[in-house]
Amino acid sequence: MELFISTRGDASGVTAPEAVLRGIAPDGGLYIRKDMPSIPVEELAGADFRALAERILGEYLTGYDREEIRGCVERAYDGKFDVPEIAPVRAVGDIHVLELFHGPTAAFKDVALSALPQLMSCALQKTGARDEILILTATSGDTGSAALTGFRDVPGIRIIVFYPDRGISPIQRAQMTTMAGDNLGVCAISGNFDDAQTGVKRIFAELPEDFRARCHVALSSANSINIGRLAPQIVYYYSAYLDLVQRGALRMGEKLNFCVPTGNFGDILAGYFAKRMGLPVGKLICASNANNVLTDFLNTGVYDKKRKFLTTISPSMDILVSSNLERLLYLALDCDARAVRERMAALNERGEYSMPEAAMAKIRESFAAACATDEQALDAIRRVFREHRYLMDPHTAVAWKAAEDYRAATGDRAPCVVLSTASPYKFPASVLTALGEEIPADAAAQLKRMEELSGTKAPAPLAHVLDRAPRFRDVIAPGEMMNYVMERMTRR
Numbered sequence: 160m161e162l163f164i165s166t167r168g169d170a171s172g173v174t175a176p177e178a179v180l181r182g183i184a185p186d187g188g189l190y191i192r193k194d195m196p197s198i199p200v201e202e203l204a205g206a207d208f209r210a211l212a213e214r215i216l217g218e219y220l221t222g223y224d225r226e227e228i229r230g231c232v233e234r235a236y237d238g239k240f241d242v243p244e245i246a247p248v249r250a251v252g253d254i255h256v257l258e259l260f261h262g263p264t265a266a267f268k269d270v271a272l273s274a275l276p277q278l279m280s281c282a283l284q285k286t287g288a289r290d291e292i293l294i295l296t297a298t299s300g301d302t303g304s305a306a307l308t309g310f311r312d313v314p315g316i317r318i319i320v321f322y323p324d325r326g327i328s329p330i331q332r333a334q335m336t337t338m339a340g341d342n343l344g345v346c347a348i349s350g351n352f353d354d355a356q357t358g359v360k361r362i363f364a365e366l367p368e369d370f371r372a373r374c375h376v377a378l379s380s381a382n383s384i385n386i387g388r389l390a391p392q393i394v395y396y397y398s399a400y401l402d403l404v405q406r407g408a409l410r411m412g413e414k415l416n417f418c419v420p421t422g423n424f425g426d427i428l429a430g431y432f433a434k435r436m437g438l439p440v441g442k443l444i445c446a447s448n449a450n451n452v453l454t455d456f457l458n459t460g461v462y463d464k465k466r467k468f469l470t471t472i473s474p475s476m477d478i479l480v481s482s483n484l485e486r487l488l489y490l491a492l493d494c495d496a497r498a499v500r501e502r503m504a505a506l507n508e509r510g511e512y513s514m515p516e517a518a519m520a521k522i523r524e525s526f527a528a529a530c531a532t533d534e535q536a537l538d539a540i541r542r543v544f545r546e547h548r549y550l551m552d553p554h555t556a557v558a559w560k561a562a563e564d565y566r567a568a569t570g571d572r573a574p575c576v577v578l579s580t581a582s583p584y585k586f587p588a589s590v591l592t593a594l595g596e597e598i599p600a601d602a603a604a605q606l607k608r609m610e611e612l613s614g615t616k617a618p619a620p621l622a623h624v625l626d627r628a629p630r631f632r633d634v635i636a637p638g639e640m641m642n643y644v645m646e647r648m649t650r651r
């Protein structure tokens with residue numbers, strides 16, 4: 160059986176259920192399979208989202224049997240999305256927009272975070288693990304509410320979410336702090352997303368073994384470093400491709416480009432996995448906001464995080480250290496774990512690393528990069544609404560602009576899908592600003608104004624969350640995260 164191994168070289172492989180339970184490898188690396196299963200898209204014509212998910216997860220996540228995967232997929236997508244297609248594609252001018260925001264929290268992370276808890280719960284039963292699982296998650300806004308929703312009241316699992324106190328939208332905050340459920344905690348960090356993510360990684364590395372044993376708790380992660388979170392994202396690259404073929408916008412076998420609003424590099428990496436499984440993907444265009452570390456990296460081969468962290472109107476992309484890039488490095492460096500380890504150490508110690516030219520050439524066969532400022536994203540929202548009556552959120556708008564710039568710069572006319580990662584209703588103040596509207600002070604009034612302008616409806620869960628009082632009010636310094644977790648683990 161094909162096993163999952165660490166990008167940093169811990170040689171012993173584990174099955175997918177074990178990798179899903181652990182989240183991160185013991186040596187701090189990320190789990191990955193060296194070889195991809197081959198899944199020809201021609202065989203899948205006519206399959207709906209769930210059938211695709213069963214096939215792809217079943218082949219990729221070795222160690223689960225087909226019945227288990229079928230059960231996980233069924234429970235993950237049963238009635239949780241507000242459209243039957245789960246991930247519909249809309250034609251907007253000559254670009255195709257893949258709408259990934261029809262789940263319970265109106266962001267694309269719902270697609271994967273509906274499946275991950277099921278995969279984890281199934282893994283717990285399979286392995287006969289006696290410990291409780293504690294999920295620790297750092298969020299730049301959207302992971303938190305999607306993870307809380309997915310894990311809420313799942314037996315044997317608890318979850319604590321850390322989010323940056325500034326830089327997320329009032330709706331995002333309300334979604335988390337009002338969440339019901341007995342097995343969850345939510346805490347703000349007086350810092351940015353990278354501080355929260357670094358804090359979580361530190362807890363994984365440094366929480367004493369004997370303390371874990373005493374509390375009968377094993378730590379795991381719901382961030383896209385977890386392979387069980389990444390794998391479900393492969394599915395919509397296939398579903399979008401098949402959709403376009405079915406409506407005659409694409410010939411079977413023709414190359415399709417995808418432009419992905421990128422933060423932690425999980426979403427776009429899933430597209431690369433789809434390509435390696437055999438989906439005819441042309442270029443994966445990595446779209447960044449003003450925190451354009453990845454644009455520079457793809458252009459120069461130097462990853463340099465030593466720069467100012469900027470707070471933008473696309474907060475889920477405000478990231479300077481994109482964790483999942485490590486998996487791409489591993490593949491591009493021909494699975495040389497030592498070479499990956501050296502670079503991750505350099506990033507930690509010197510704030511930068513560089514890649515050999517041969518590896519960059521390999522990466523550039525599949526990836527291109529472009530970035531957009533807040534002004535450019537606002538301008539894209541305005542133009543697309545004027546020309547096509549289609550409303551985009553700021554993250555999607557960054558990708559739209561990147562797709563335009565990529566086409567203009569390269570002349571590449573291959574059909575292009577822009578991944579839409581959030582409902583515009585999640586960021587009403589930015590969207591109304593883009594449209595030149597006055598911004599009502601109250602978020603509910605903002606949603607109403609957007610409904611009037613666009614003739615669409617706000618997703619029901621977003622409208623409701625604003626009426627509820629927050630349950631969670633803690634704000635702590637990044638340095639206090641370890642104590643916070645230890646205290647909550649003992650206090651039950």
Ligand SMILES: *Cc1c(COP(=O)(O)O)cnc(C)c1O
Pocket residue numbers: 266267268301302383420421422423424425426427475476554580581
């Ligand atoms: C998380 C998120 C992204 C970035 O996705 P990554 O997998 O972290 O690259 C983009 N847009 C939105 C709305 C998100 O929530």
